[in-house]
Amino acid sequence: MALCLTVVCLVCSAVVGGAYALTKDPIDAAAQAKTTASIAAVLPAFDGVPEQGKIDVDGTEYVYYKAEGAGYAVISTTSGFGGALTLMVGIDTAGVVHNTTVLSHSETPGLGAKCTTDTHFMEQFRGFDPAAKKLAVTKDGGDLDAITASTITSRAYALAVSNAVKVFNQLAGGQSNE
Amino acid sequence: MEYFLIFVSAIFVNNILLAQFLGICPFLGVSNKLSTASGMSGAVCFVITLATVVTYLLNHYLLVPFGLEFLQTISFILVIAALVQMVEIVLKKISPSLYQALGIFLPLITTNCAVLGVAITVVTKEFAFGGAAPHMLNLGQAVVYAIATSLGYGLAMCLFAGLREHLAGNDVPKAFRGLPIALITVGIMAMAFLGFSGIV
Amino acid sequence: MSSKLHFITDGFVKNNPTFVLVLGMCPTLATTTSAMNGLEMGLATMFVLILSNIVISLVAPMVPDKVRIPVYITVIATFVTVLQLLMQAFTPAVYETLGLFIPLIVVNCIVLGRAEGFANKHSVGESALDGIGVGLGFTASLTVIGIVREILGSGAVFGWKFIAGDGILAFVMAPGAFLVLGFLMVLFNKYLAKK
Numbered sequence: 001m002a003l004c005l006t007v008v009c010l011v012c013s014a015v016v017g018g019a020y021a022l023t024k025d026p027i028d029a030a031a032q033a034k035t036t037a038s039i040a041a042v043l044p045a046f047d048g049v050p051e052q053g054k055i056d057v058d059g060t061e062y063v064y065y066k067a068e069g070a071g072y073a074v075i076s077t078t079s080g081f082g083g084a085l086t087l088m089v090g091i092d093t094a095g096v097v098h099n100t101t102v103l104s105h106s107e108t109p110g111l112g113a114k115c116t117t118d119t120h121f122m123e124q125f126r127g128f129d130p131a132a133k134k135l136a137v138t139k140d141g142g143d144l145d146a147i148t149a150s151t152i153t154s155r156a157y158a159l160a161v162s163n164a165v166k167v168f169n170q171l172a173g174g175q176s177n178e
Numbered sequence: 179m180e181y182f183l184i185f186v187s188a189i190f191v192n193n194i195l196l197a198q199f200l201g202i203c204p205f206l207g208v209s210n211k212l213s214t215a216s217g218m219s220g221a222v223c224f225v226i227t228l229a230t231v232v233t234y235l236l237n238h239y240l241l242v243p244f245g246l247e248f249l250q251t252i253s254f255i256l257v258i259a260a261l262v263q264m265v266e267i268v269l270k271k272i273s274p275s276l277y278q279a280l281g282i283f284l285p286l287i288t289t290n291c292a293v294l295g296v297a298i299t300v301v302t303k304e305f306a307f308g309g310a311a312p313h314m315l316n317l318g319q320a321v322v323y324a325i326a327t328s329l330g331y332g333l334a335m336c337l338f339a340g341l342r343e344h345l346a347g348n349d350v351p352k353a354f355r356g357l358p359i360a361l362i363t364v365g366i367m368a369m370a371f372l373g374f375s376g377i378v
Numbered sequence: 379m380s381s382k383l384h385f386i387t388d389g390f391v392k393n394n395p396t397f398v399l400v401l402g403m404c405p406t407l408a409t410t411t412s413a414m415n416g417l418e419m420g421l422a423t424m425f426v427l428i429l430s431n432i433v434i435s436l437v438a439p440m441v442p443d444k445v446r447i448p449v450y451i452t453v454i455a456t457f458v459t460v461l462q463l464l465m466q467a468f469t470p471a472v473y474e475t476l477g478l479f480i481p482l483i484v485v486n487c488i489v490l491g492r493a494e495g496f497a498n499k500h501s502v503g504e505s506a507l508d509g510i511g512v513g514l515g516f517t518a519s520l521t522v523i524g525i526v527r528e529i530l531g532s533g534a535v536f537g538w539k540f541i542a543g544d545g546i547l548a549f550v551m552a553p554g555a556f557l558v559l560g561f562l563m564v565l566f567n568k569y570l571a572k573k
Contacts (some may be wrong), residue, residue, distance in 0.1 A: 001441045008437070008449050012456040013253070019460040020248050026467035035468065077304070083373075084304040104474070108375075109411055109550040110532060199408035203487055206403065248463060251481040252455040259451060288451075289403030291404050291485040299479055333405050353568040357400060368553035 036116045039065050039066040041072045041110035042090025042099040055167060071098065072171055074164040080156040082106040085115070087157065089164035095172065097128040100161060112153030121147045121154065125161060182320050184315075186303070188320060188326035189222070190374040195334040196291055197375075201292030205335060206360060208283070210346075215339035219332030221280040225265065225287050228322035229258050233273050233297040234317055254297050259288045296327055334371075338364060385504055389511030395488045396519035397560075397566040402488040405479045406520060407555040411537045416524025418472050419479060420517025425461055426483050427516075428509035430454045431497040435505035438498035450493045451484070458484045471524060526558050 014141050044052040050065035050073065071092035078083055083106035090098040100122065107113045115121065124144050128135070136142025146154035150173050194200050201222070208288045210343055233254045241247055266284045271279040287293060301318045304313060315323060349358050395401050401438065402423070408417040433453050441449050451461055462480055465473040471478060492512055497505040531549035532540030548554050 001445055004441055005445050005448065008441075008452055012452050014254065015456050016249065016459050019463050023463040023467040027463065027470075030467060030470045110544060111548040199404050199555065200482075202403035202407060205399070246461065247538070251462065251484055252452070252459050254453050255451060255484050259448060271433075285517060289485045289487055291482045294485050295404075295478060295482055302478075332519065350477060353564045356568065358560045358563040361556050361563065365553045365556030365560060368556055369548065372548075372551065372553060 017117075029151050035065075036102060038088040039067065039090070041101050042073050042088050042093055043067050043070045044098055055171060057163070057167050059168055060163075062163075064167060064171065066132050069093070072168050074167045075103065076164040076167070078160040078163065079157045080105060080107050080115075081112045081150070081152040084109055085119040085153070085160060085162045087164070089161050091165065091168040092107060095131065095168060097130065097131075097161060097165070100125045100157075104154045107150070108155050112147070112148050112150040115153050116156055117149050121157075125145065128161075129154075130162070130165045135165065179305060181319065184319055184322050186328040186377070188323055189330040189333060190371065193330045193334055193371055193374075194296070195331055196328050196364070196371045197310070198208055198295070200295040201290050201331060204283075204290050204373075205338070207334055207359065209339040209360075210292060210334060211342070211343055212339045215335045216284075217279055217284045219285040219328075219335045221287060222290060222292060224280070224327035225258075225284075226278070226293050226328040226331075227266065227321065229254075229261055229293050229297055229325045230300055230320055231317070232261060233257055235322050237301045238317075247349055250298065250301065255288075258293055262288050270325075279314060289341060291374055292327075292331060296324055300324065334367070338367060382504065382507060385507035386511035386514070387513035389428065389513070390518065391515075391570055393512065394519060394566075395513070395516045396523075397514055397563055397570075398490075399491070401491055402516065403485045404482060405486065405512040405558060406523065407552075409476055409479050410520055410527055410555065410558075411531070411550050412528045412534075413521055413524040415475060416520035417517060418523075419476055420513070420520040422461060422476065422480060422488060422507070423483055423488065423516055424513025426457045427489050427492060428506060428514045429457045430489055431492055431505040432502055434493045434497040435500055435502050446498070447490075447494075450490060454493065455484050490543035514560070523555075523558055523562060526562065527554055530554070530558070537563070542569050543547065549573075 036050075045070055046067040048068055050067040050147065051061065052065055055062055055064060062136050063075045067073065071090060073088055073090045075086065075090055077086045079085065085105045085107065086103040088103050089143050092098045102116045107115060107116065121144075133143040134141065135144070136158050137144050137151060139148040139151060140155065142158065144158055146153065170175065188194075194196060197206055204218060204222075208218045236257060237247075237250065241249060241253065262284055262320065266277075269280065269284075283326065299316055300323060305315055305319075305323075342360060345359060345363065354362075389395070389541070392470075393399060396406055399437045401460065405419050405423065410416040428454055434450055436447070449518065458481060461483070462473070477548070487535075492508060496508050525535055527549050528536075529541075529545075531547060531551075531554060532543040533539055533543060546554075
């Protein structure tokens with residue numbers, strides 16, 4: 001009985017270990033491809049490989065990618081309606097938001113989840129200049145139209161972008177727009 | 179404050195049965211009578227809390243340091259299975275009366291996906307409450323989350339068992355009898371629970 | 379061969395895992411927000427079901443009765459982990475959508491149920507066919523529920539939108555899952571489950 005269990009466990013561990021060894025590289029490659037694609041989506045075209053870095057802003061650690069000549073892509077997480085909302089925010093060298101994309105979210109399907117499909121909402125961030133306009137929804141006195149019936153998600157999205165702008169300001173040498 | 183938010187969120191807003199769909203099989207299986215439903219809830223509560231602590235420690239001190247996170251599924255289910263067996267043996271020795279009450283439900287709990295579901299959620303998901311930055315739960319928060327989740331399980335289970343006891347005496351159309359009408363009842367209950375969303 | 383075909387067809391109506399056996403309710407309710415998600419979840423479960431059925435029918439004669447269940451669970455958990463790794467590597471987007479419910483295939487009562495109720499008493503070939511049949515039945519049920527919920531909830535099928543506007547959101551959210559499954563079960567009882 002004990003022998004049988006031992007043999008089964010050994011064989012199973014071997015199978016799992018083998019599968020892990022075989023899939024490790026494709027899994028890393030897939031994660032890498034996703035990051036590369038989202039960086040390319042949020043920044044103007046650039047040459048070379050973006051350089052990864054970490055920075056601490058207001059007590060929170062942010063991961064960012066520096067693309068030479070194009071700007072910074074910052075990963076920024078806030079809490080939305082259903083849980084964490086993680087964005088990749090691209091900010092060009094002039095400090096203007098180039099584009100944003102959602103990396104992961106757990107918003108309500110059909111409501112907050114529209115932050116990944118509502119083009120009117122997403123297009124507002126394209127070319128948004130935080131020095132000229134306020135990164136908040138109109139309800140909070142800002143310059144962004146919220147997604148219909150999803151103010152909390154929209155607020156979280158705006159906050160994530162404005163946090164990313166803070167990160168950029170610190171990275172770009174401490175000049176603050178506030 | 180955060181502990182309180184986790185508590186409310188796990189019981190009402192993200193109710194494990196009505197919003198996350200975990201542990202549905204035993205929910206439909208043993209909710210015919212209020213007495214069995216409360217017995218099952220008690221057993222689930224006990225095992226979820228214990229399993230979450232053990233798997234959290236296992237993940238934190240063994241799997242993560244050695245880079246073995248891919249073994250989470252397989253090691254967690256084995257730990258849970260062993261734990262359930264152990265609880266059964268210990269309970270039989272220490273408290274025969276409690277064993278009488280929970281005993282018959284214990285073997286069913288290994289394959290209750292609520293247990294594995296909570297254990298995996300706690301170590302993989304980032305939580306965000308009340309505008310705080312999202313973060314992984316620490317051990318204390320994980321325990322509160324596990325207890326609150328299982329209380330939410332018990333709440334939904336007992337409410338539903340109460341409804342079902344009333345259903346049993348009614349003249350339900352033939353094709354609706356049994357599970358279909360039960361599922362529709364749960365659907366309406368889930369709709370009521372949707373009203374809690376957004377309070378945390 | 380035709381005599382063995384019933385192992386496959388049984389899984390659709392007579393032993394339909396969702397509507398008759400009422401097993402594996404959690405993924406059935408949770409992942410069917412759209413037709414595509416339902417289909418993917420069904421296929422993922424089928425993968426584990428076929429492989430675990432084959433292996434368990436092979437090892438069943440050698441396993442002492444007392445440690446039967448632990449061995450089955452270990453075998454199933456192994457295949458689920460392999461599936462998780464493969465999905466992370468080759469279909470990361472699908473893995474992210476289905477999330478928690480991929481590792482939870484381990485505790486899907488269908489898989490353990492078929493191992494205990496079928497594979498340990500039948501030959502490898504029959505067990506493989508049973509895995510395919512039950513797997514297809516499960517996939518079909520999930521896809522149907524997904525289609526209904528997607529039509530009502532977002533006015534689309536497999537992402538192809540044919541009704542403008544938002545649809546009835548409740549059907550994409552939790553209550554819709556229970557309601558659609560309940561009503562589909564009524565239809566199944568009335569028209570398909572002939573005694």
